[in-house]
Amino acid sequence: MSHFSFAVHATDGQARLSQLDTPHGPIAMPAFAPVGTLANVKTLEPRDLRELGASLVLSNTYHLYLRPGHELVQRMGGLHRFMGWEGPLLTDSGGYQVFSLAHRRALDEEGVTFRSHIDGSSHRFTPQRVMEIEQALGADIAMVLDECAPPLDRAYNEAALLRTHRWAERCREAHSRPDQALFGIVQGGIFPDLRLRSAEFLTELDFPGYAVGGLAVGESKEQMYATLDETCPALPAHKPRYLMGVGAPEDIVEAVYRGIDFFDCVLPTRIARNGALLTRNGRLNIRNERFAEDTLPLEEDCSCYTCRTFSRAYLRHLFKAKEITGLRLATIHNLHFMLRLMDDIRAAIGSGTFTAFRDAFHARHSITDQAVRHAQRQKRSASYAPNP
Amino acid sequence: MSHFSFAVHATDGQARLSQLDTPHGPIAMPAFAPVGTLANVKTLEPRDLRELGASLVLSNTYHLYLRPGHELVQRMGGLHRFMGWEGPLLTDSGGYQVFSLAHRRALDEEGVTFRSHIDGSSHRFTPQRVMEIEQALGADIAMVLDECAPPLDRAYNEAALLRTHRWAERCREAHSRPDQALFGIVQGGIFPDLRLRSAEFLTELDFPGYAVGGLAVGESKEQMYATLDETCPALPAHKPRYLMGVGAPEDIVEAVYRGIDFFDCVLPTRIARNGALLTRNGRLNIRNERFAEDTLPLEEDCSCYTCRTFSRAYLRHLFKAKEITGLRLATIHNLHFMLRLMDDIRAAIGSGTFTAFRDAFHARHSITDQAVRHAQRQKRSASYAPNP
Numbered sequence: 001m002s003h004f005s006f007a008v009h010a011t012d013g014q015a016r017l018s019q020l021d022t023p024h025g026p027i028a029m030p031a032f033a034p035v036g037t038l039a040n041v042k043t044l045e046p047r048d049l050r051e052l053g054a055s056l057v058l059s060n061t062y063h064l065y066l067r068p069g070h071e072l073v074q075r076m077g078g079l080h081r082f083m084g085w086e087g088p089l090l091t092d093s094g095g096y097q098v099f100s101l102a103h104r105r106a107l108d109e110e111g112v113t114f115r116s117h118i119d120g121s122s123h124r125f126t127p128q129r130v131m132e133i134e135q136a137l138g139a140d141i142a143m144v145l146d147e148c149a150p151p152l153d154r155a156y157n158e159a160a161l162l163r164t165h166r167w168a169e170r171c172r173e174a175h176s177r178p179d180q181a182l183f184g185i186v187q188g189g190i191f192p193d194l195r196l197r198s199a200e201f202l203t204e205l206d207f208p209g210y211a212v213g214g215l216a217v218g219e220s221k222e223q224m225y226a227t228l229d230e231t232c233p234a235l236p237a238h239k240p241r242y243l244m245g246v247g248a249p250e251d252i253v254e255a256v257y258r259g260i261d262f263f264d265c266v267l268p269t270r271i272a273r274n275g276a277l278l279t280r281n282g283r284l285n286i287r288n289e290r291f292a293e294d295t296l297p298l299e300e301d302c303s304c305y306t307c308r309t310f311s312r313a314y315l316r317h318l319f320k321a322k323e324i325t326g327l328r329l330a331t332i333h334n335l336h337f338m339l340r341l342m343d344d345i346r347a348a349i350g351s352g353t354f355t356a357f358r359d360a361f362h363a364r365h366s367i368t369d370q371a372v373r374h375a376q377r378q379k380r381s382a383s384y385a386p387n388p
Numbered sequence: 389m390s391h392f393s394f395a396v397h398a399t400d401g402q403a404r405l406s407q408l409d410t411p412h413g414p415i416a417m418p419a420f421a422p423v424g425t426l427a428n429v430k431t432l433e434p435r436d437l438r439e440l441g442a443s444l445v446l447s448n449t450y451h452l453y454l455r456p457g458h459e460l461v462q463r464m465g466g467l468h469r470f471m472g473w474e475g476p477l478l479t480d481s482g483g484y485q486v487f488s489l490a491h492r493r494a495l496d497e498e499g500v501t502f503r504s505h506i507d508g509s510s511h512r513f514t515p516q517r518v519m520e521i522e523q524a525l526g527a528d529i530a531m532v533l534d535e536c537a538p539p540l541d542r543a544y545n546e547a548a549l550l551r552t553h554r555w556a557e558r559c560r561e562a563h564s565r566p567d568q569a570l571f572g573i574v575q576g577g578i579f580p581d582l583r584l585r586s587a588e589f590l591t592e593l594d595f596p597g598y599a600v601g602g603l604a605v606g607e608s609k610e611q612m613y614a615t616l617d618e619t620c621p622a623l624p625a626h627k628p629r630y631l632m633g634v635g636a637p638e639d640i641v642e643a644v645y646r647g648i649d650f651f652d653c654v655l656p657t658r659i660a661r662n663g664a665l666l667t668r669n670g671r672l673n674i675r676n677e678r679f680a681e682d683t684l685p686l687e688e689d690c691s692c693y694t695c696r697t698f699s700r701a702y703l704r705h706l707f708k709a710k711e712i713t714g715l716r717l718a719t720i721h722n723l724h725f726m727l728r729l730m731d732d733i734r735a736a737i738g739s740g741t742f743t744a745f746r747d748a749f750h751a752r753h754s755i756t757d758q759a760v761r762h763a764q765r766q767k768r769s770a771s772y773a774p775n776p
Contacts, residue, residue: 038709039702045713046697068680068705075681076701084697292456293463309434309472313464314427317456321426324712325433 003179004140004208006240012354014232014259017346020209020240022088022140023179024080026055029240030256030345032247032338033058033090033264038067039083042269043328044335046085052304052332053339056141057085058264061133062094066116066123070136078138089139090264093130093171093185096213096245099148107147109163127170135177143211143244144171146185151219151227157189165201172205183209183242190223192230199234210235211242212260216251225254232259249278249341253361256345257354268338272330275319278337280364286330291316304336305329391567392528392596394628400742402620402647405734408597408628410476410528411567412468415443417628418644418733420635420726421478421652425451427461427471430657431716432723434473440692440720441727445473446652449521449531450482454504454511458524466526477527478652481518481559481573484601484633487536495535497551515558523565531599531632532559534573539607539615545577553589560593571597571630578611580618587622598623599630600648604639613642620647637666637729641749644733645742656726660718663707666725668752674718679704692724693717 003023010017018029033056034041034049041049041057049057059079064070076082079089098105098114105114111126127145134142145167149160164187175182184207188194202210212231215224228243235241240261246252247265255263268278275286279299284291286298297307298315306315306329318326348357391411398405406417421444422429422437429437429445437445447467452458464470467477486493486502493502499514515533522530533555537548552575563570572595576582590598600619603612616631623629628649634640635653643651656666663674667687672679674686685695686703694703694717706714736745 038705038711040706040711040713043712043716045693045717047693067709068701072681072701076683076699082699082702082705084702293460295464305433305435311464311470313456313460314470314472317426317470318428321455323426323428324431324715325428327712328431328716329433 004181006209006238008238010350010352012349012352013257015256015345015349015354016259016261017349018240018261020088020261022181024086024088024140027088027262028055028346029261030252030342030349031055031262032252032342033262034269034335034338035060035264035266036083036085037063037266039064039073039079041331041335042273043324043331046083048332049085049335050087052335053343054087054335056088056090056262056264058090058092059083059137059139060094060097061091061130061137061143062097064091064137065094065133066118070133074136074138078136080138088141090141091134091137091139091143092244093134093143093145094125095130095143095146095185096148098125109166111145127167128174131171131174131182135175135180138177138180140180141209142175142177142180142182144168144182144185144207146187146213148214148217149187149189151189151214151217151223153189154191154194157187157191157194157214161187161194161198165198168202168205168207172207181208183207183211183240185211185213185244186231186235187214188231189214190219190227192227195227195231196234199231203234203236207239209240209242211244213244215243216246221251221254224251225258228255228258228260235259247338249338250362250365252338252341253345253358256349257358268334269331272334273327275326275330277330278334282365286312286315286326287319288316298333299337302333302336304333306333306336392569394597394626396626398738398740400737400740401645403644403733403737403742404647404649405737406628406649408476408649410569412474412476412528413443415476415650416734417649418640418730418737419444419650420640420730421446421650422657422723422726423448423652423654424471424473425654426455427452427467429719429723430661431712431719434471436720437473437723438475440723441731442475442723444476444478444529444650444652446478446480447471447525447527448482448485449479449518449525450485452479452525453482453521454506458521462524462526468526476529478529479522479525479527479531480632481522481531481533482513483518483531483534483573484536486513497554499533515555516562519559519562519570522570523563523568526565526568528568529597530563530565530568530570532556532570532572532595534575534601536602536605537575537577539577539602539605539611541577542579542582545575545579545582545602549575549582549586553586556590556593560595569596571595571599571628573599573601573632574619574623575602576619577602578607578615580615583615583619584622587619591622591624595627597628597630599632601632603631604634609639609642612639613646616643616646616648623647635726637726638750638753640726640729641733641746644737645746656722657719660722661715663714663718665718666722670753674700674703674714675707676704686721687725690721690724692721694721694724 130145184202247267291312294312518533535548572590635655679700682700
């Protein structure tokens with residue numbers, strides 16, 4: 001991987017301050033990648049992502065394959081050029097989306113046949129085919145095709161893991177683009193022995209980076225964290241570690257604490273479009289009546305464009321009136337929140353204070369939870385109080 | 389109107405290069421005002437409007453009265469502060485929207501009772517009430533409550549005109565905000581004698597500016613232009629003239645030619661959200677299959693963010709995939725187009741070349757129309773051609 005290099009600059013416990021250099025620039029880690037499913041982070045533009053400080057954007061192979069088609073993207077000069085984002089890009093393999101199709105897919109040793117969620121048309125992904133698609137798209141980081149098994153089903157995970165390993169080998173063989181790094185994906189559900197077996201097998205294949213897949217899809221937070229406790233130490237220390245599809249702030253702090261280097265998740269952008277805003281004191285839903293005449297910004301000490309410019313009352317008005325601009329302003333705030341969290345995490349690791357940072361983070365969340373419960377009790381007693 | 393001043397800097401035929409100074413800054417005219425119905429130009433932010441060079445934004449009294457309510461906006465510091473736009477603002481009177489409600493409204497001498505398009509609740513607008521609402525909103529320019537009659541119905545226009553004039557007097561009496569200019573609205577359909585009577589009556593009331601209302605709602609372009617030919621010379625030369633709800637580029641050129649100073653219209657923003665893009669060579673619909681692999685920008689010599697950054701193929705992909713960003717990028721282009729058109733018009737008047745500008749504008753449109761018809765003929769004959 002001559003176009004790529006990865007260096008760990010500092011550690012604090014298992015947490016790592018690192019940098020991955022890619023053909024489209026460096027990614028300071030721990031990092032969070034916004035998701036641009038259809039070659040576009042919903043409601044935003046590349047200039048917004050740059051202003052927000054995003055260093056890596058994820059796009060979805062399954063979705064781009066169906067629409068507009070990977071060959072069209074290739075003819076348009078590749079995914080970076082097509083979407084106007086000249087920074088680092090990652091494409092997933094489509095495995096997760098295909099396996100989410102449930103009754104619309106059929107699996108065999110060679111691959112998976114599925115029906116499009118758009119028009120029901122039949123398609124087939126094999127490891128070779130997915131490599132063809134991802135290389136046509138041309139992201140800086142591509143992912144192997146894997147089977148994303150239900151994390152609590154041991155028998156399913158055992159069977160799926162062997163096939164996922166064979167597919168990883170085939171992907172490795174089929175992949176040839178020197179300006180694209182192909183990452184392996186460790187599976188095995190919540191079962192430590194399966195995770196270790198997977199980490200060991202994939203380490204042998206010598207991928208330039210490793211993802212932990214199949215988490216945040218049904219297991220408890222404790223099970224997720226325990227799985228990371230087992231898996232991270234089994235991955236090569238000199239290669240980046242990617243926790244796929246995880247983006248709740250508390251999970252990011254806990255995963256970094258266990259040695260994860262980067263993340264992607266639709267959470268901050270998706271909940272933004274539902275009016276749920278991330279703040280240091282927890283989430284608030286801007287549609288709530290109590291914000292109707294609130295002149296404060298979403299978050300008082302936030303420096304994002306939304307908080308610098310608008311009141312909660314205005315944001316609420318936009319959401320109530322179904323104005324598109326509201327979705328955008330909420331997205332800007334939530335991504336700003338996530339990217340500032342990553343800044344803070346990197347600063348804490350760099351200064352050797354990550355443990356204190358983590359404690360303070362959880363204390364704030366726990367205090368907030370208590371405050372919310374207290375407020376709810378107050379409200380209940382108020383509404384039960386007899387009229388004067 | 390001590391907070392306001394209007395000066396005509398140059399004329400070219402009837403066309404005027406002028407400037408209206410308002411408490412929130414100057415408006416170089418001829419000007420085009422984007423429409424922000426609900427205190428927001430759909431898909432955009434104030435910083436976008438500034439970057440595009442918008443100098444005046446229109447917002448709708450009827451819509452803001454219903455949602456979020458003018459009193460809420462007032463308590464939030466007024467419309468400028470609420471929506472984060474510190475430039476000049478204009479509110480219409482709600483007359484047009486209320487009269488568009490057809491069977492959901494009942495008119496009498498004192499005002500109009502109507503049902504909300506949102507929840508069917510009953511409301512009443514009188515001249516006094518509308519002045520109360522517009523003064524609470526606090527735009528730089530407010531409009532009198534008028535009755536917008538069908539332009540071709542003489543009897544209707546005769547009856548409506550007298551009432552509209554009485555309402556204009558009442559608005560004038562009820563209006564007191566010194567930092568807000570109240571404009572009169574000339575009505576009278578396509579009937580020159582009614583228009584002249586209206587212009588004369590309203591001129592007597594000495595409004596600081598005058599709108600021509602009730603056009604572009606059913607009459608032909610020729611009838612609209614003829615009405616402007618009659619009406620503009622009857623308006624005071626030292627006051628700004630506003631043609632309400634007109635925004636087709638060719639109509640703007642023709643109205644400026646007849647002495648109109650500014651315009652508002654939802655056209656460029658609304659058609660953008662349908663994928664219709666304004667270009668110097670006419671409109672194009674970005675959803676068209678022929679753009680699927682088109683690497684050109686929407687318009688080759690356009691300097692807007694959309695054209696600087698993206699291909700037609702990418703824009704088409706966003707529209708086909710129903711991505712919100714597509715609506716926004718199209719809106720940015722169309723508003724840029726309109727505001728550049730106004731720049732060009734002002735430059736042409738300033739250099740005394742507006743007649744040549746107008747001829748060239750129509751020649752280009754006429755050539756485009758011919759080219760379109762030619763292409764359509766080609767296509768028809770192609771589709772009728774026998775298979776080889």
